[in-house]
Amino acid sequence: MTVRKVIFALVLATMTAIPTIIARAQSGEPEHAAAQALAESGVVDVLEHVKQAQAQQLEGSWVVTVTPAVPPGVPQPPSFRAYGSFSRGGATFGSDRRRPTSKQHGTWAHLGGNQFAWTAIEDLFDGMGNFTGSVTIRVRITVTGKDEFVGVSNGEERDAFGNVTFSRCGTIRGERIKIEPLAPQCQ
Numbered sequence: 719m720t721v722r723k724v725i726f727a728l729v730l731a732t733m734t735a736i737p738t739i740i741a742r743a744q745s746g747e748p749e750h751a752a753a754q755a756l757a758e759s760g761v762v763d764v765l766e767h768v769k770q771a772q773a774q775q776l777e778g779s780w781v782v783t784v785t786p787a788v789p790p791g792v793p794q795p796p797s798f799r800a801y802g803s804f805s806r807g808g809a810t811f812g813s814d815r816r817r818p819t820s821k822q823h824g825t826w827a828h829l830g831g832n833q834f835a836w837t838a839i840e841d842l843f844d845g846m847g848n849f850t851g852s853v854t855i856r857v858r859i860t861v862t863g864k865d866e867f868v869g870v871s872n873g874e875e876r877d878a879f880g881n882v883t884f885s886r887c888g889t890i891r892g893e894r895i896k897i898e899p900l901a902p903q904c905q
Contacts, residue, residue, distance in 0.1 A: 775861045776826065776834050779803040780892040782812075784871065787887045802836070802892070812838055819843065822855070834859040834867075842875070851877040857890060865894035 785797040802812035804826050813820040817840075824838030836857040842850045854876070859869040868891050875884035 774806075775832060775864075776804045776828070776859065776867070777806055779895040780867070781895060782890050782892045785889050785891075787889060802838070804836075810836060810838060814840070817842075822853075824855075832861040834861070849878055851875060851883065859890075859892070865896065867892040 780802050782800045782802050783797050784800055786795045788794055799815045800812060800820075800822075801815075802810060802822075804810050808825045808827060810822075810824045810826050812822040812824075814822070820840060822838040822840040824836065826834055826836040828834055836855075836859060838855045838857075840853045840855075842852060844850050852875070854874045855871060856874075857869050857871040859867045861867045868889070871888045871890050873884075873886050873888070874882060877883050
């Protein structure tokens with residue numbers, strides 16, 4: 719229903735803007751006047767609303783299953799679980815279940831349609847708490863439904879001096895974390 723309302727508003731705003739643009743063009747006003755007329759008519763506002771609605775597809779918290787990609791003949795390592803939360807404005811934080819102290823911070827961006835980019839960084843430490851390096855994770859996501867996405871990823875590990883020590887590609891699948899009801903005995 720919301721999509722229909724947005725489309726209707728866009729059509730209405732365009733129909734309102736066209737006579738203004740034509741009149742300004744015939745009067746010999748500069749080209750930027752047409753762009754200003756579009757902005758004044760609300761078309762730009764409607765387009766921005768559509769863009770924000772698309773970006774909101776990713777906002778929220780997700781359980782992410784990562785499956786490493788390996789060359790033919792190399793034994794397949796097991797998939798693992800991570801978590802990612804995406805906030806309005808482009809901030810993200812997450813964790814990797816394989817590392818108990820995992821804290822990832824990063825950013826995400828809407829690329830258009832149902833496509834998104836996500837980059838996160840995590841500092842690594844040894845058992846004594848000494849900094850040993852970092853991991854940078856780069857992901858391209860396609861939202862495939864209201865509560866799921868798929869994508870490809872690249873994880874790059876660096877030592878404490880910034881030298882790349884490990885790089886691996888993989889595929890990911892995300893499922894939105896949903897509100898669950900309280901257990902009957904707790905209500």
